Amino acid sequence: MDYKDTLLMPKTEFPMRGNLPKREPDMQAKWEEMNIYEKVQKRTEGRPLFILHDGPPYANGDIHMGHALNKILKDFIVRYKSMSGYHAPYVPGWDTHGLPIETALTKNKKVNRKEMSVAEFRKLCEQYAWEQVDRQREQFKRLGVRGDWDNPYVTLTPEYEAQQIKVFGEMAKKGYIYKGLKPVYWSPSSESALAEAEIEYYDKRSPSIYVAFAVKDGKGVLEQDEKIVIWTTTPWTIPANLGIAVHPDLDYVVVKVGDEKLLVAHDLVETVAKEIGWEEFETLRTVKGQQLEHIVAKHPLYERDSIVMLGDHVTTDAGTGCVHTAPGHGEDDFIIGQKYGLDVLCPVDEKGYMTSEAPGFEGLFYDEANKPITQKLEENGALLKLSFITHSYPHDWRTKKPTIFRATAQWFASIKDFRNELLKAVEDTKWVPAWGETRLYNMVRDRGDWCISRQRAWGVPIPVFYGENGDPIITDETIDHVSNLFREHGSNIWFEKEAKELLPEGFTHPSSPNGKFTKETDIMDVWFDSGSSHQAVLVERDDLNRPADLYLEGSDQYRGWFNSSLSTAVAVTGKAPYKGVLSHGFALDGEGRKMSKSLGNVVVPAKVMNQLGADILRLWVASVDYQADVRVSDAILKQVAEVYRKIRNTYRFLLGNLFDFDPKKDAVAFDQLREVDQYMLVKLNKLIEKVKKSYDEYEFAAIYHAVHNFCTIELSSFYLDFAKDVLYIEAADHKDRRAIQTVLYESLLALVKLMTPILPHTTEEVWSHISSVEEESVQLVDMPEAVHFENAEVLEQKWDAFMSLRDDVLKALEVARNEKVIGKSLTASVTLYANEKAKELLESVEEDLKQLFIVSEFAMGGSYTEAPENAQTFDAVKIVVKQAEGKTCERCWVVTPEVGEDQDHDTLCPRCAKIVREQYVS
Incomplete structure (x- = not known):
């Protein structure tokens, strides 16, 4: 036989081979057919709820490795929770408003906005957004992510927008929303205000100039022939200069350099001398910063005064200790300017071009105005030094082009009015990693008011009406009405109807005795959109709940979604929208570099799945310190x-x-x-x-x-x-x-x-x-x-010790194999010489030690010290390995002299012969 x-x-x-690229889509089709998501939800119904709230990715383009990392991590958690005692619905979402979609239509699709109304353009934006949602949805599903894909949340849907209006209205009702003229980050390339979360820093080469402002009225502290020295890297803001800030507690010195007498901070005089190139200078006298208040200097370009003011924001980190102040182009400048009653002069338009309020430079792009302004300063004898520096500078995160600070009338959410509640909410949240708490706490503590208005077409309109006298109108009645209109018709109705048609029937207001109203044309910051999801999703949907158990996003969202969600939720409810926050890092190439098309180092999820399968991608996510x-x-x-x-x-x-x-x-x-x-x-x-x-x-x-x-x-x-x-x-x-x-x-x-x-x-x-x-x-x-x-612990200790001895046997066998003493381990005979402890352990093992060591012969020799010289030495045992004697059993491959003892089965060992006779021979 x-x-x-x-x-x-x-x-x-x-099958041995996974063939995942082919099998996985079939598996996913089967899940869809059996409606696995619904079956899981039905099975876990009634259990404690666990909500991982999805931070919405932006609906534009194919998913990248960061998307894959994020969605797979979320899927790990949701799948685990639904298998460990929780009811864990997962509702995926998309962020669908904002500039990238406008740009995709105008640049890529060549849509001419000027040929259509705002409402018509917005319909094209919506159509494009839905196309992107469908495209990304299929790619996320291909990753094996389980969720309510047929009913996701999308920020452009009427029910979402309706809830967002409610959030805005509640914040306005509490006095947190206001309109004001303030300098904000402005992107000339986007022609819109930006929030801090939309700013990225890149290196930029800028002119560095030292400028002397001649004293006009020294108030008995400075003399008429003396000058105040300022330093700036934005010469284009000099036409907007209305003042100079000094620190009240710093010492300032008047130094004589050649024929000129110049004022700088005492602590910076050596640095300034080196930068400007003063070969020698003489200190004439020292004055305290507070003595300089209200001194009047002459503007170096125009017949205009520049007032000296006291400000705690002045430092000696760089510059001269005398800070050029343009209230229309800087936050600190604006604050100190308000204190001293200065105008908010902003001679730059929305596209970044100088206006008629900057005589001599009108029509120049702000960056191009640097050179002629510097030349004019030199002509006027005010330029002390021009050089160039490369420094970190704020850029628009969408267009990657430089931003400016520019004063415009914008809508703001006043963070300072509920900052303490925000900080308390941060402390009450569980952060993983723990440093996330410090990071967001510091951001909230230090941030200014949130600019929430944008000068774009594609987004949720700010639901504000204006009376005939220009006063903004935000009431419970108007907010409820607009919210209901949006729920029924979508927000496009705001751009399709006149203000009167959007107001409740018969609406009256003291600001409009003649019943004439206008409406706000700005839209809300997209971070306000996604930041409202705790209400527009967690409250709106019956299967969810606020606060969520977990928000999980990339570490860039401390300044983004984690932050905006916290701000709106605390403003509306007094509490954070999440109990816990988990963040992950970025996906880099194998050498730790950022992925970019120009470097050719982009790893595309779709390509990985087509070649290796989604499960390999998922296993990679599990393997990394995310x-x-x-x-x-x-x-x-x-x-x-x-x-x-x-x-x-x-x-x-x-x-x-x-x-x-x-x-x-x-x-x-x-x-x-x-x-x-x-x-x-x-x-x-x-x-x-x-x-x-x-x-x-x-x-x-x-x-x-x-x-x-x-x-x-x-x-x-x-x-x-x-x-x-x-x-x-x-x-x-x-x-x-x-x-x-x-x-x-x-x-x-x-x-x-x-x-x-x-x-x-x-x-x-x-x-x-x-x-x-x-x-x-x-x-x-x-x-x-x-x-x-x-007795599990005792058992484990015993067998862990045995495993250590077994490792020694395996090493000895490997040495013998390399020395050609044996072939496979079953051809070996092993003799062990053990110390007392090892001997006792081996004698307590009831199992067949030959079987456990996978050898044909095993014997205990004498004590550890009695081992022959050729024994291999280990800590507790010495081992002799030699060739086993006998023939090889044809059935079990054990080598033993007993092979052939059974006449009927003369190629088998006694054990195999017995099994064959009893089981296979009738």
Whole structure:
């Protein structure tokens, strides 16, 4: 007979190769057909709610690696929560208003805005936004992210906009909303105001000039022939100069340089002398900053006064200690200007061009005006020094072009009025990583009022009417009415109707005795849009709740969505919209560089999924320390794919060796198992405990390493390796075989469930090959519960010590193999010389040590000191390895002199001959 046919070799249809790029889409189609999201929600209904609120990505273009990292992390958490005692609905969202969509239409789609009304242009914007939502939705689903994809939240929908109007109205009602003329970040390239969150800093080369302002009225402190020196890197703001700020507590000195007498701060005089190039100077006298208040200087370009003022914002970090002040072009300038009654002069228009309020420079773009202004200063004898510096400068995050500070009439949310509540809300939130609390706390503590108006077409209009006298009208009645109109018709109605048609019927107001009204044309900052989602989504939808348990976004959102959501929620409810905030870093290339098309180092999620599969991408996310910046490259993904292969092979081995196992009748109780089997179950349950704790603490890399180690070390290198001798060789119902199968079955179920949040496609495929499970999907079961066995600790200590000794045996075998003493380990005979402790341990092991070491002969020699000279030496044992004597059994490959003793089966060892006779020969 062919003895191969008598071996119980693994049988499974679970394929060795994942072929994920082909299988995953089929799996996803099946999930869609069975409506898996709804089934999960129905199964967990009535459990405690866990809400991870999705920060909306911007609906424009294909998803990038940062999107993939973010959405996959969220999916890990939501999937885990729904398998561990929670009801965890997940509603994905999109941010759909703002400049990029306007730009995409006008530049890429060549739409001519001038040929259509605002309302018509907005309809094109909406259509484009929906196209982008559909495009990104398919890409997110391809990642294997489970959610309510048929009912996402989108910031342009009528119900969302209606709730956003309510948030604005509530803030206005509490007095937090006001209109004022203030300098704000202004983007000439976007022709709109920007919020701090829309600013990025890049290096810019700027002129650096030192300018002398001649004293006109020194108030008895400075003399007529003396001059005050200022320094600036924005010569274009000199036409807007109305004053000079000094610090009241600083010492200032008048120095004589050649024929000139110049005033600078005492602490900066050496630096200024070096910068301007004074070869020598003489200090004439010292005055306190407070003595200089109200001194009048002459403007260096115009017949205009420049007033000296006292300001605590003046420092000696750079410059001269005398700060050029243009109230229309700087926040500190504006504040001190208001204190001293200065005008808010802003001679730059919305496109960045100088106006008639800057005589001599009208029509010049502000950056181009630097040169002629500097030349005019030189002509007037006011320029002391011109050089150039490269420094960090604010840019528009969309257009990547420089911004300016420009005073315009804007709508603001007054942060200072509820700053203390905001800070308290930050302290009451759980932050991961912990430094997130300090970061947002400091931002809130230091930030100014929030400019919420934008001069664009595509967005939610600011719901304000104006009376005939120009007074803004915001009442409960108007807010409710506009909110209801938007809910019914969408916000485009604001641009389709006149003010009178948008007001409640019969509306009257003291500011308009003749019943004539106008409406605001500015839209809201897009951060106000997404920042209102706690009400427009969590309150609007019946299946959600405010506050959310978790917000999870990139670390750039401390100044973005985390911040704007906090501001609107605390303003409206007095509390944060989230109980916890978790942030992740950015996705970089393999060398730690930012990905860019110009460098050619962009890793595209779609390409990775087409080549390797979504589960490899997901496993990569699990493998990285995502709270810092993470690296991804073909080489890194290849390493992850290798780990995936090992995990998949483990699943396949477990399935293959359970083909004849029915847990209902074949499972062995724990106390009936051999110690080695009990040991593996103890290790398995420690893994369950560790993995669940790691999920709870959002430490996915710990799960990746724990599962990988369990599969490769505990299982593959030990248990599964020696188990083959029992699984393949013994009779089907042999007690040792059923004991091992019991362990394999428990391991399979646990590993499938534990990895489902991370590898949902693969575990679903494994689940479909487990005949004994009843649920149609692994997504419809809970995480395994860790079992605490009696005497588990003692058992684990004993077998951990044995594993250490086994490692020594394996090393000795490897040395013998390299020295050509043996071939495979089954050709070896091992003799062990042990110290008392090791001897006692080995004698306590009831299992067959030959089997555990995977050798043909094993014997205990004498004591440690009695070992022969050729023994390999280790801490507790000395080992002699030699070739085993005898013939090789054709069936089990053990080498023994007993092969051939059975006449009927003369190529088998006695053990195999007995099995064959009893099981296969009738």
